[in-house]
Amino acid sequence: MRSTLIPLLLLLTPLAQAQAPLTVKIGSASPLSGTGAHQGKDIENGARMAIDDLNAKGVSIGGRKIQFVLQAEDDGADPKMGTAAAQKLVDDKVVAVVGHLNSGTTVPASKIYNSAGIPQISPAATTPLYTRQGYKTAFRVVASDSLVGKTLAAYAIRTLKAKKIAVIDDRTAFGQGLADEFTKGVKAVGGAQLVSRQFTNDKATDFNAILTQIRARQPDVIFYGGMDAVAGPMLKQMKALGINAKFVSGDGVCSEKLPQLAGDALGSDKVICVVAGGVSSAEEEKAAAAFAERYRQRYKIPLQTYAPYAYDATMVFAQAMQQANSTDPAKFLPALAKISYHGVTGDIAFDPSGDLRNAALTLYTYREGKQVKLQVVR
Structure with a gap:
């Protein structure tokens, strides 16, 4: 056998x-x-x-x-x-x-x-x-950041009608790189003044010093290069200091968790952010x-x-x-x-x-705690 x-x-x-x-x-x-x-x-x-x-x-x-x-x-x-x-x-x-x-x-x-x-x-x-x-x-x-920065700069100046813009970044390769590209975009589009460039880090929780300096410049728009974990607390402190500027940022901020992180400081149409990609047809x-x-x-x-x-x-x-x-x-x-x-x-x-x-980009804002699509840009 x-x-x-x-x-x-x-x-x-x-x-x-x-x-x-x-x-x-x-x-x-x-x-x-x-x-x-x-x-x-x-x-x-x-x-x-x-x-x-x-x-x-x-x-x-x-x-x-x-x-x-x-x-x-x-x-x-x-x-x-x-x-x-x-x-x-x-x-x-x-x-x-x-x-x-x-x-x-x-x-x-x-x-x-x-x-x-x-x-x-x-x-x-x-x-x-x-x-x-x-x-x-x-x-x-x-x-890439070159396209994101250019798109956000054009939107801030042409759509939001910003005349004075402040820039903050978290000193990471992403945050600083995006802020640099946004700054280049502002200069290329023209019609707005860069009134302040400030720095923080990706683990910071206290922004009062840099925001107080920015408040004195009375910007229409604050651009932030970084992620949502920092953007949320930053928005809260902007509200506490009475800063009413629009908050513009890239995909690192454009998350479903941002409303939780920012609370009632998120507001409606206050935050404008962008993510890569874009679908526009009903089927997509x-x-x-x-x-x-x-x-x-x-x-x-x-x-x-x-x-x-x-x-x-x-x-x-x-x-x-x-x-x-x-x-x-x-x-x-x-x-x-x-x-x-x-x-x-x-x-x-x-x-x-x-x-x-x-490459396509999609611009979003937040209204009543919900992410709302504004437009697709190519």
Whole structure:
């Protein structure tokens, strides 16, 4: 009996191995701890939704069924933690990375991914430096600060009719970079005076000194380069000091959590912010709303900002693998560079630098504690 079973098992084993799904790991890197954890978790959640959708659909590449797995790492919004997280993902042999959130972690991590030949799509980092390093592995599905700064400057001057503008940034690579681009935009558009440039940090809670100086200049608009965790308390202190200026910022502030962080200091039409991407047709609006509702039902919280971009980034990786008929980064990277994909956030295609072609931006405000879309700009 034994001599009969052994040959049979030997025949069955290769067949079982051939039919077993191939596990393909995609990495996710973002702050899962600290003040930006809600935004970082948003990225992980969006990527995980895409992974689950791909596995439910069933994807075969190279004649082999694929089982995608997400490996999420905490970068703490810190450059040192970010490079450590990047190296761990490389060592654990992920084939692609969705991340990071902050520009200050994205740029140093991108060097590690590039050296390993692993493609990276950031769903959030906006510093122009990221895609100006010449890395063929670096892509993003959001607009760069140069476009964001220019758009916000034009809106502040032409729509809000600002004559005097004050600028604050948190001294991070993201915050300072965005504030610099906004300042350039103000000078390029013309018609408004930059009356103050102040600095804080991404963990600060007391802004009375800089806001008191700004109040004396009586600005129509205060621009802030930074994240919502700081913007909320800053808005509260602006209200306490009687500063009625409009508050203008980028995607780091444009979150569902801002009303909680700012409380009644949020006001109505006081905050104007922008996020990358833009859907305008009724069909696209319906798809975006359906994604947001599906996210809410799954995680029991509203999506913040970056989940749709992380979702699309993950889907783009999968499509590139399918087009190349390979899960080898060296083989699907050329397909990724030429990708054309219509996602939750709109059309995705990259220029030679890895930036979005024909990038869209969506301007928002808040009314009665709710985020309200103003317009899509291309």
